Amino acid sequence: MSIAAALDVDTAWETVVDDAPVAVHAAAGLVAVAGADGTCWVLTGSTGELVGTVTLPGGIFAAQLSPDAEHLALAGPFGHALWKRATDTTVIAKTGAWSGAVRWAGPDKVAIASGRRAVVLAPDGRELWAIEPAPSTVTDLVWYREGRRLATAAYNGVRCYERHSARPVVEYPYLGSHLALAVAPTGRWICSGNQDASIHIWRTRDGGDLTMSGYPDKIARIAFDDTGYWFASDGAPDITVWDFSGSGPEGTRPRTLRAHETVTALAWRPGGAGILASAGAEGTLALWRATSGSAGARLHPAHARELDQAVTALTWAGSDLLVTADWQGRVQASRLPEALPR
Secondary structure (H helix, E strand, O other): OOHHHHHOOEEEEEEEOOOOEEEEEEEOOEEEEEEOOOEEEEEEOOOOOEEEEEEOOOOOOEEEEOOOOOEEEEEEOOEEEEEEOOOOEEEEEEEOOOOOOEEEOOOOOEEEEEOOEEEEEOOOOOEEEEOOOOOOOOOEEEEEOOOOEEEEEEOOEEEEEEOOOOOOOEEEEOOOOEEEEEEOOOOOEEEEEEOOOOEEEEEOOOOOEEEEOOOOOOOOOEEEOOOOOEEEEOOOOOEEEEEOOOOOOOOOOOEEEOOOOOEEEEEEOOOOOOEEEEEEOOOEEEEEEOOOOOOOOEEOOOEEEEOOOOEEEEEEOOOOEEEEEEOOOEEEEEEOOOOOOO
């Protein structure tokens, strides 16, 4: 049974881009589709109509629209770029430093991982401040405390910076290479997904920490839902969903979701309803009631379908529109009902 048949899904639009998408991001009525070779297409969320394109020489790893969708930030193996919607122009394109992550803090500033540093830019490309060099390449970064504090991941731990501080104001050590970083919307927890197939967790108020290890593969995709109480990660083949309510996940077991051979994308539906979308290298797209059942439960997809090609990236454009992109460049936006059948 397909998702479309079971949920009476409307395909809002479909288009094809001339590249293999590596990232999609939606904000304020626009969708950015970033291709591996360095072109990013900006589309309208309602119709898929092309708004503009921007190119980052050498390729793209990450793309994120500002919350008002007036600007777009790109990061890739040879640098980063900023794009301005009003004029469909590249504000800045800087090459020379490996750049793997971009994060906006409201519409007025964006943090970019640039080699061993993180730089914070204004939308017009002006550098507002930068951190001192980390021990190794900054692999991910995220804002918290309503954009007043920036957390960065590099070898041997997470370092946090206040506005205009080059040196960290707090450090959370953990020996190893960190691939992904997430902070709970509540600000209570910082988590890293790691090369050594583990998740490390710090409690921000006192630095208390724990490690969840034993995954079959490295952890490269992690995300909190909007409530900050639920945390999902890859680690192949299962997705694990941990309960961060109360005193946190220590001593508990996760819910496990199995529908993929290797997870290629996952994203929580906005609104805190416990719905997770995921995709796998084998070509399966799945929707989950990911917080149902009890601790330790193995959950089955609420609905899943086999696609012609593997989805490489997905994002929610609001709570009712799921945008997927496959490795051959097909981008599809599907409208989903509020509730999933049981």
